Amino acid sequence: MTAPQDTTVTVREALARAKALGLDRLDAQLLLSHHLSRPRSWLLAHDDAALTPAQHQAVDADLTRRADGVPMAYLLGQHEFHGLMLQVTPDVLDPRPDTETLVDWALELLSTELAALPAPQVLDLGTGSGAIALAVKHAAPRVRMRALDASAAALGVAQGNAQRLGLEVGFTLSDWWSAFTPPKLHLALSNPPYIDGDDPHLAQLRHEPLQALTPGPDGMQAIHCIVQGSREHLERGAWLLLEHGFDQGATARQVLQSHGFTDITTRRDLAGHERCTGGRWPG
Numbered sequence: 573m574t575a576p577q578d579t580t581v582t583v584r585e586a587l588a589r590a591k592a593l594g595l596d597r598l599d600a601q602l603l604l605s606h607h608l609s610r611p612r613s614w615l616l617a618h619d620d621a622a623l624t625p626a627q628h629q630a631v632d633a634d635l636t637r638r639a640d641g642v643p644m645a646y647l648l649g650q651h652e653f654h655g656l657m658l659q660v661t662p663d664v665l666d667p668r669p670d671t672e673t674l675v676d677w678a679l680e681l682l683s684t685e686l687a688a689l690p691a692p693q694v695l696d697l698g699t700g701s702g703a704i705a706l707a708v709k710h711a712a713p714r715v716r717m718r719a720l721d722a723s724a725a726a727l728g729v730a731q732g733n734a735q736r737l738g739l740e741v742g743f744t745l746s747d748w749w750s751a752f753t754p755p756k757l758h759l760a761l762s763n764p765p766y767i768d769g770d771d772p773h774l775a776q777l778r779h780e781p782l783q784a785l786t787p788g789p790d791g792m793q794a795i796h797c798i799v800q801g802s803r804e805h806l807e808r809g810a811w812l813l814l815e816h817g818f819d820q821g822a823t824a825r826q827v828l829q830s831h832g833f834t835d836i837t838t839r840r841d842l843a844g845h846e847r848c849t850g851g852r853w854p855g
């Protein structure tokens with residue numbers, strides 16, 4: 573519904589409308605702040621300020637979209653991940669703080685097990701916005717970072733982020749390993765789609781790209797594919813780290829073990845859920 577053009581609306585009234593829609597107050601303030609190009613602190617001190625008709629229309633449209641469950645990142649066009657501000661569009665998954673667990677683990681390996689390598693070969697499979705690849709490259713500039721995604725639109729977003737941040741990452745359009753080329757890797761990372769295709773949770777995530785969330789009926793399908801394909805592309809002693817659902821830790825460990833990986837461990841996210849499982853390829 574379009575907002576009427578001829579009525580003046582104040583900051584206070586816009587916030588009241590957001591409340592009536594059931595929105596979180598912080599989200600509403602951030603959206604107003606975005607469209608009025610004013611800091612949130614300004615809004616608090618000027619709640620009788622009037623919105624221009626254009627601002628009113630834009631704010632109203634976004635409040636309605638937010639109430640419909642559109643992620644804040646798509647409305648604001650950006651989301652912070654591991655200290656980097658990334659541009660985010662509906663072509664890519666909204667980067668989540670849970671995934672920082674995977675990045676932290678990768679950085680730890682790069683400064684311990686893989687510390688002796690002057691230029692480790694690192695790959696991010698299913699990069700989306702580029703979040704994992706860019707965060708690792710930013711924190712460990714010596715890595716040779718590559719990233720794959722099956723979506724050309726996602727790669728466009730990731731490439732834009734790399735350019736804006738001045739980080740060198742080699743991007744390739746590839747359905748998992750299909751277009752991967754040597755050299756072999758010292759570290760492979762992925763936050764693949766892992767939600768079962770019939771999981772009711774998907775309805776809440778309906779504004780995000782389905783192919784980034786679920787690989788099909790079996791949520792483990794992409795993880796199987798990544799683990800199986802990794803073996804011919806990993807250097808001896810390389811590490812493979814995978815994000816997965818809170819209840820997929822045991823299955824992920826079993827998949828890595830059955831494909832011959834060693835040193836298999838699982839890490840928990842900030843909420844205490846099993847979130848990432850990794851292992852070492854003995855070669």
Ligand code: GLN
Pocket residue numbers: 668670763764765766767777784785786
């Ligand atoms: N962790 C996300 C969620 O459940 C899903 C991300 C993914 O499938 N890779 O909201």
